[in-house]
Amino acid sequence: xxxxxxxxxxxxxxxxxxxxxxxxxxxxxxxxxxxxxxxxxxxxxxxxxxxxxxxxxxxxxxxxxxxxxxxxxxxxxxxxxxxxxxxxxxxxxxxxxxxxxxxxxxxxxxxxxxxxxxxxxxxxxxxxxxxxxxxxxxxxxxxxxxxxxxxxxxxxxxxxxxxxxxxxxxxxxxxxxxxxxxxxxxxxxxxxxxxxxxxxxxxxxxxxxxxxxxxxxxxxxxxxxxxxxxxxxxxxxxxxxxxxxxxxxxxxxxxxxxxxxxxxxxxxxxxxxxxxxxxxxxxxxxxxxxxxxxxxxxxxxxxxxxxxxxxxxxxxxxxxxxxxxxxx
Amino acid sequence: xxxxxxxxxxxxxxxxxxxxxxxxxxxxxxxxxxxxxxxxxxxxxxxxxxxxxxxxxxxxxxxxxxxxxxxxxxxxxxxxxxxxxxxxxxxxxxxxxxxxxxxxxxxxxxxxxxxxxxxxxxxxxxxxxxxxxxxxxxxxxxxxxxxxxxxxxxxxxxxxxxxxxxx
Numbered sequence: 424x425x426x427x428x429x430x431x432x433x434x435x436x437x438x439x440x441x442x443x444x445x446x447x448x449x450x451x452x453x454x455x456x457x458x459x460x461x462x463x464x465x466x467x468x469x470x471x472x473x474x475x476x477x478x479x480x481x482x483x484x485x486x487x488x489x490x491x492x493x494x495x496x497x498x499x500x501x502x503x504x505x506x507x508x509x510x511x512x513x514x515x516x517x518x519x520x521x522x523x524x525x526x527x528x529x530x531x532x533x534x535x536x537x538x539x540x541x542x543x544x545x546x547x548x549x550x551x552x553x554x555x556x557x558x559x560x561x562x563x564x565x566x567x568x569x570x571x572x573x574x575x576x577x578x579x580x581x582x583x584x585x586x587x588x589x590x591x592x593x594x595x596x597x598x599x600x601x602x603x604x605x606x607x608x609x610x611x612x613x614x615x616x617x618x619x620x621x622x623x624x625x626x627x628x629x630x631x632x633x634x635x636x637x638x639x640x641x642x643x644x645x646x647x648x649x650x651x652x653x654x655x656x657x658x659x660x661x662x663x664x665x666x667x668x669x670x671x672x673x674x675x676x677x678x679x680x681x682x683x684x685x686x687x688x689x690x691x692x693x694x695x696x697x698x699x700x701x702x703x704x705x706x707x708x709x710x711x712x713x714x715x716x717x718x719x720x721x722x723x724x725x726x727x728x729x730x731x732x733x734x735x736x737x738x739x740x741x742x743x744x745x746x747x748x749x750x751x
Numbered sequence: 752x753x754x755x756x757x758x759x760x761x762x763x764x765x766x767x768x769x770x771x772x773x774x775x776x777x778x779x780x781x782x783x784x785x786x787x788x789x790x791x792x793x794x795x796x797x798x799x800x801x802x803x804x805x806x807x808x809x810x811x812x813x814x815x816x817x818x819x820x821x822x823x824x825x826x827x828x829x830x831x832x833x834x835x836x837x838x839x840x841x842x843x844x845x846x847x848x849x850x851x852x853x854x855x856x857x858x859x860x861x862x863x864x865x866x867x868x869x870x871x872x873x874x875x876x877x878x879x880x881x882x883x884x885x886x887x888x889x890x891x892x893x894x895x896x897x898x899x900x901x902x903x904x905x906x907x908x909x910x911x912x913x914x915x916x917x918x
Contacts, residue, residue, distance in 0.1 A: 429767035429813050450814075457770075457809045458790050470767065472814060501869045506877040517872040521894020522861065523797055523806045658872070658893035 424460050431472045435601050435635050441471045443603060443631030449473045451493065451532030454524045459537060463546045464554060474529065477636065480504070486641035492531030492599075492634045496587065497522070499530060509639060511648035511667050515590035518652040521659050531634040534588060534598070534611075535626070538581040539661055541566060552578040553622040567727040569661060572735075574688040575723065579622030582686055583615065584661055589685035590650055592693045593667040595640050602632035611637075615690035622689075644669045644679040651742045652685070653734060662686035664734045672747045675705050682739065687731050694718045697739070706747045711740040754815045756781065757825030763816050771815050772796045772807035775822060783823035783852045787896075794895035797853035798822050804860035823852035826859065834915065835859060838908035846899035854895045858909050861891045862916060883913035 432438035432449075441447050446468030450456060459465040477491030480502050488509075490499060499505060500516035516525065519533075542549035542561040550559035562570055562580055570580040588611065596611045614626055628634075648669035654660040665685035671678050680702055682694040700714035715736040722732060753760040754774070761779045772789075775781045775798070787795030789808045796808040799821040826833035835855050838844070845851045865881050873890045874881045881887055888906050897905065 424768045427767060429811070450811075452809075453811060453814065454791055454806070454809050457811065461790065470811075474814070497869065506870065510877050513870060513877055514872065517870060517874075521794065522864065522871075522891055523794060523804045523857065523894045524791060524809075526803045527805050527809065652872075658890050 425466050427460075427467050428469045429472065430469055431475065433475055435476060435633065438471060438473050438476060438633050439601055439603065439631065441469070442633050444469070447471055449531075449633060451529030452495070452524075452527030454520070454528045455532065455536045459544075462544055464537075464544060473531075473633070478529075483638065488639040489599075490530055490637045490639070492529060492636055494530045496520075496525040496528045496530065496533060499587075500525065507646070509590070509594060509642070509645045509648065511593060511645060511650050511669060512587070512590040512639075514650035515586040515652075515665075515667055518650060518662075518665070519586035530587070530637055533585055534591075534614075534634060534637075536584060537625075539584045540570065540581040543581060553581060553618070553625075556621070556623050563725065567725045569663070569686070570725065570728055571688045572722045572724045572728055572731045573692060573719065574617045574690065576618045576620065576622070578620055579618035579689065580725065581618070581622070581689055583688065583690050585691065586650070586652060586662065586665060586685055588691040589665055589683050590648075590667045591637065591639075592691040593648075593669060593681040593683035594642055594645055595681075597638040597640075598634055599636040599638060600628060600632045601635045602629050604629070606635075608638070611691070612693050618689050642669070644671045644681065647671060647746060648681075649742055649746050651738060651745075653738055664731055664738050666735075666738045666742045668739075668742050668746055670706075670743060670746045672706070676703055677701050677706060677747070678703075682743075684735060684739075687735055694739075696720075701743075706740075706743045708740050708744075711743055712736050715739055752816055754812065754817070755819045757820070757822060764812055767811055767813045769812045770808055771798070771800075771810040771812045771820070774812040775807060775820070781822050781824050784856075785849055785852055787850070787853070792896075793850070793853075794857060795850050795853040797857045797895065799856055799860055802860065802863070804857050821856070823856055826855065833859070834912050835908065838912050839905070842904040842908040842911065843901065844904040844908040845897070845901050850895060850897045850899075854892070854897065854905055857892060857895050858905075858912075861888075862909070862913055865891070865913070866916070883910060883917070885910060888913075 448467035450470040476493045478493040500513045571582045652665040667683045669681040684692040697714040697718040752763040785795040787793035
């Protein structure tokens with residue numbers, strides 16, 4: 424690890440001033456950033472510890488939740504209001520990483536965590552356009568079992584690794600940002616950029632902006648929600664495919680539906696096309712598969728990950744069938 | 752500028768690159784905590800910071816400033832073993848022993864989490880308390896790998912202590 428200096432931010436304004444400086448990176452739990460520094464992927468001049476910023480979880484006037492960016496993953500998953508009103512979020516967080524890592528990792532850090540692509544994480548021997556723009560992508564012809572089938576580009580097919588964010592995008596979470604130009608709010612669904620020709624630019628954050636909080640809207644349908652993660656071992660592994668869903672059924676037809684996927688795209692993937700196709704109809708295998716075919720119409724699978732097309736269809740049906748009590 | 756490690760103050764290093772793991776082993780000479788992968792994948796370096804289990808390999812020592820750290824050396828009182836240490840012996844919860852300090856530190860905090868109502872991915876009812884079952888323990892201990900494959904003994908040891916604590 425190359426030398427760096429260490430600073431602490433005690434207020435959002437404090438963090439803001441430091442975040443805007445050249446080579447400064449914000450440090451939450453460090454579960455990703457410290458590892459990337461040791462591997463030589465990240466080389467900040469200064470780390471700014473922001474774990475003293477807000478870790479409050481409070482109800483908003485509208486009946487939603489405001490979650491401080493420094494909230495630890497465990498604290499969010501275990502919060503009584505999250506467990507009862509947004510169970511999909513608890514389940515998704517608990518599906519990720521290990522208990523030790525969830526105790527350390529912050530919510531803002533989870534959102535801003537970086538790719539687990541083996542080639543991104545291997546500066547000594549691999550080409551990666553995200554790590555070194557223009558150097559090439561070794562994943563396209565290499566090991567791409569964990570990579571994206573949707574939303575990737577010729578330059579990058581890295582999949583977003585977060586479980587938490589899949590639930591957040593299904594819940595219409597908003598990201599509260601603070602920058603030198605002021606505060607603004609961006610829906611998480613519009614927060615990430617697809618790689619295109621610039622995979623090194625991952626979000627819409629302006630230089631120096633920081634995440635201060637995440638806001639969940641009041642969402643009664645979320646009380647009936649689920650998260651299912653399919654992976655290579657039963658626990659402590661990244662998703663091959665994961666599904667977050669909230670659903671409400673009346674008289675045998677879906678009256679409300681939120682559906683999002685992890686493991687298949689460079690960002691947590693809200694399946695709006697599939698939602699539209701399914702609303703107003705019953706949850707049957709045929710209906711879910713047809714809706715998923717619409718969602719996956721532009722999929723560009725590769726040698727190692729084409730299985731995700733079928734896995735995504737089947738997992739979506741399994742989750743929706745469980746959630747709505749259908750057995751067909 | 753110090754970390755209380757098993758009741759003794761250890762000064763914070765000048766170089767912020769020093770991990771909590773390296774501080775414990777190389778400066779405090781507490782070599783019970785083990786270096787496994789050094790990248791957050793194996794759990795061998797698990798210690799308790801303010802009572803919560805964390806990975807000391809990915810914690811910068813400077814981030815633990817002012818906190819209380821407990822390592823495997825701090826669990827027993829020097830004469831008697833911690834109940835989990837004894838249970839690991841009784842149930843053959845190890846072969847080579849390299850992952851054991853991390854397993855035991857993780858288990859100490861895990862039982863507290865379970866008793867405190869923190870749910871896991873396999874907890875059926877998120878609103879209710881979790882139960883100390885083999886399935887729960889396997890899920891909650893998944894961050895600690897054992898390459899000897901002593902997991903059955905590890906689960907049995909933890910189950911026994913969970914039952915004793917509940918009694």
